[in-house]
Amino acid sequence: MKRIVVVLTGILCLLSLFGCSKRMNEEQSILAAPDFKPLNSVEDGRKNVYLIVKNLDSSYWNVMIEGAKDGGDDFDCNVYYSGTYAESDWKGQERLLDDAVAAGADAIMLAPDDSVRLSEKIEETYKKEVPIILLDTIANTDSYDICYMTDNLIAGQQAAKEMISQLKKSGVADSESIQIGLQLGVASSQTISERLAGFFKYWSSNAPKAWEIIPDIKCNDGILDKAVDCAEELMEYPRLRGVFGTNNSSTSGFARVVKKHGRKDIVVVGFDYSEDIAKLIDSDYMAATILQKQYYMSYTGVETSLKLISGEHTDVKFVDMGVVVVNKDTINQKEVQEALQHN
């Protein structure tokens, strides 16, 4: 009996040690948010705008940083930036907000990691009369001046519109019974949910009744390999003529699998400009992708910051920056080329 107790105790200790070390590893794997660095040459007498992004290791957020830098140069102010390395590190952003205020920020541009948990700190910062411009994501508070972001409900509608347009262009009749497959990145993401809702909203009002959305909506948890597997599963539907990916991984997964099977009869519509979707758009496949304008969110954010610092007020709290639809027909348009340059 004693032996059993000793063995069980040992196992429990090992398990708890394993659990602790795993938690520690998880915590340690997220790098701490670094101190602010200047984006352009710092000059005395100019206003100081601080940018805080969600992920310093992401190409999407690098484009936003680039927009802020250009804004600083164009509108003559000093721009500093920092951010977290994971969207779960909202506490890191809390510290950065305090640091920005302590460093004498004249305005702060923040892409909040957590729209709920960060609200309190945003309110606290706003009370210190520092203008706050939210970028990309809105927070659950009124304590900010303006938010520049994509209205993902509209973006989802644009995707559905593009899908219907390309299907019709490819000769699918309204009476033809076809199926459309959908794939999500992360099911619990607000952004993804709104894109999906937008897609359904437009689709239910505008798509022919014979065009059916497959109820088994796939979810790849943001993992490309899983996205490919999900896409393969959807390929088994006999009347599949369209696929919609709500994020980068879903779109890439669909693009790879459609190209692998040589299914030029399937319309691929997705989000973000990955290499996979670019190959499809550049060839004779039917494909389109939706691009956000994160460059202009921060660029405009810098301009607005200076206006707010000078005492101007904004009439609006939310500005939809809109999206760009990239397909064979639009790819050479000026607006699309500009968006592609900043992606």
Add this chain to the structure above:
Amino acid sequence: MNKKKNMILPNELGKNFSFIRMLIIYLAICGIGVIVLLVSFNGLIKRHDNKLTGDICSLVTEKMNSSISYMTSSVVNMAAGLSAHNYSDLQELYDILSANSNGKGSGYVSMGFIDEEDNIYASKTELEEFEKWNLLDIAKLANPVSISAPYRSGKTGQPVFTLFTNYNYGGKNGYLFLTYPLEEIQHMAYVESLTKDSEIWLMEASSDNIIQCAGSNRYFIGVWDNALISLRKPINDNNQKDYVAWKDKMNKGERTATVTYNIGRKTYTQVCSKIDFMYGWYVVVRIPSSSLSSAMQQFRLSVLIFLGILFIATIIMFIVSHRCEAREKKVLENLSIQDPLTSVLNRRAFDFTADQYLGYLGKTLKNEASLLFIDVDYFKHVNDRFGHDAGDKILKEFSAALQEIFGNDGYVSRYGGDEFVVLVQNGDKEVISGQLELLQQKAAAIKPSDDEECQDFVLTFSCGAAVFPTDASDLKSLQAGADSALYIVKENGRNGFGWYEQS
């Protein structure tokens, strides 16, 4: 090991077994009773929960619909009030109203007008929203009111919805519209006692789109989502059909519909109710049954604990009662079967026991038995010479010697006076003869008293024996055989033993 234990009489065979059997039957009945109770209790809880959750969902949907109706009535009254002033220039009226009111205190975010030619009197941002969300089309559905789907307001950054109502101005027909924060509906949906458990959405039947008004996940309040992912996908496969049937009712425009389904092991009741004037939209309320059944489950646990205690107490009572009964029975048995002087079986007990035992042996045909009739020789002389106390002493010690020699595999009885009968589970005359010789030795050592004058007294006995089933196949005949053998021994001068011999 007590050999007598091997001599189990037929009437004793089932005594312990009966008790265990009764105990098992009792346990089985109790077990079945508890199972039936639990099944019916669980069924009751489930029916109660389903009904209650359904009722609560219906109440919440009614509450929301009533609140929305109140809101729409206010807008209609406002339009009627403005119509009474008979303004003909809507731009002028809009400028006056927007300069004097920013909606604070009235609950709305902004207001405006649409004239007969579809000109919209609103802020620049709102005009963009009219375009983006096709609000003009919604306005034209007003009869007398229509409500837009929720959308994110440029002015506030928060989700809003717009109410439109018909408005007469200067003899022309236009529309008055007021934009409210979605929070107004969320407040209507708030049910304090069910905050953690209830989830409330607005749902568009055609697109399956939902927007959450209340729920435990704060991140999704006011956020668009789709029911295929958030409501339907997690439902267990065996309930998918029920959900689809529920959704079909919504698609057909039925006013309300209810569905009960499981997500994992948790049961939910979900009710939808059509929203007046918000065409194609429903309010959907979902509550897990478990949130209501916790009190019932507590009650069920209390009942089970009570039953458990009752059960254990009954078992203890059962066993204690059985033991007491057995003890009392034994005392009574002893009192009724023992000879009071010698403590061996009395005649009645012996006859009954011997008869049962011989009957048992007769059925099994496996064993033999011997019946010994033993008379103490000249016992009357002992009484006369040494007194009755000495006679009693001799009888006690003689019966003790009988018990010692035959008690382990036989029944010893005092038949009366100086007569003893022994039934031995053995038909081997040689063995029994050896035992009788031993008895002779022991008898010889028995003295009427310790007095010296008694030491020359020698106790002897005469014994006649018959074997079952060789000599007789029933007790009466066996006794007769042994008695006749005894008679012969006595005739031959006593102090000896002899076996029945059939003539």
